[in-house]
Amino acid sequence: MPRIVSLIPSATEIVAALGHGDDLVGRSHECDHPPGVEALPALTAPKVPLEGSSREIDDQVRALLDEAMSVYDVDVERLNALRPDLILTQSQCEVCAVSLPTVEQAVADRIEGSPTVVALEPRSLADVRDDIRRVAGALGCPARGDRLVRRMRDRMQATSNAVAPADATDRPTVAALEWIDPLMGAGGWVPTLLEAAGGTPVFARRRGDLDALHKADPDRIVVMACGFGLSRTDAEMDVLRNDNRWAALRAVQAGHVYRADGNHFFNRPGPRLAASLDILAEILHPDRFHAAIDRSHRETAWRREPAPTPSATR
Incomplete structure (x- = not known):
């Protein structure tokens, strides 16, 4: 062996x-x-x-x-x-x-x-599938690689089908942040996952500040800091929470900011990207996703940020 x-x-x-x-x-x-x-x-x-x-x-x-x-x-x-x-x-x-x-x-x-x-x-979701096949080939089990890729594709397609929006107006704009300070918009396979989860990615593959994010002013913000779990991300969020520009964002005011485990999901281009898609589907379209698939990751892999109090937005 x-x-x-x-x-x-x-x-x-x-x-x-x-x-x-x-x-x-x-x-x-x-x-x-x-x-x-x-x-x-x-x-x-x-x-x-x-x-x-x-x-x-x-x-x-x-x-x-x-x-x-x-x-x-x-x-x-x-x-x-x-x-x-x-x-x-x-x-x-x-x-x-x-x-x-x-x-x-x-x-x-x-x-x-x-x-x-x-x-x-892995620079894209297709590359992730190719890498799985390459590893399988190096291990002398190409058929297992094909089966694993097929299982991932089938699961992700089922999730995407469950949350498929009826029209463009049902697709919220989403900024996925892979770093907090400085702000970095997630690239690679993440925009593809956002689209499959029924969203429209904005601020993708960007390095900027809150002024730049404010120009995009997304409907939803998902913070998936690379290498950070939920607790670490929560501690790092203070640099944003203490900035009035953050509080002025529509997603923040509406309570549509979500912290996700960017260590175990999203930033690991492997089999758990299927679960990462489930998390995004649960965040963006919880009514449709749960009606079709019972795989909740809430509190274990993602949490919703509370909307700021009125005094915090003044």
Whole structure:
């Protein structure tokens, strides 16, 4: 059986969904699903302290990138000791996880046995499906990959059908924020998920401030900060809650702001994107979604922000 090292959480989840979870011998510091994977040795570590604020993390990450430095360290000695046959990483984002050049350098310098390195590059929902098939092919189980992709597609189509708007007026405009300070509009596969959930994405793939968000003035705002769970996002939201420009947004005034778990959902391009679509459908069209599918994620994966009090908007 292959000895697999996954250096990105989404790849770990793909491996497990393909029935090869027991073949994993190492993981990234962020891999925490499925349960039990935390027992594997962690082979990566961030170079910036994650306890800082959103702004502090962003500033430090950009400083590293400006110096052409990797954002993560790889424990090459431990990686070598694990004797992997297959190493899974990614190549589309220097910030998301250990990059392909970092892994390639580690393999070239120290890793014995010439393991196969597969770099995922999910820039769209179609790319995510292709990556699942690529991992399945590397594991010698292409049919399992096809079945997993088919299950994801069928589930997502059922959700999309359940919330399909009758006309364009029934599609709320939605800003999905993948970072809080500075504000960043989610890109990649998220706009596709928003459309499938019966919404119209705005402020997508944007980096800006509250003035820029105010120009879009969406009907709904979903905060899905990359790497942040619900509690961490709640703490980070104060930078927005304390700004009068935030309180003036239509979505905020109407109580249509939602915090979502951006760590386990949305920002992991793997099997749980199907559940991410369910979350968006539940947020945008709860009447239609629950009438067809009983898969509530409320309070466990998303929460609704209370509308500000009248005094807070003055």
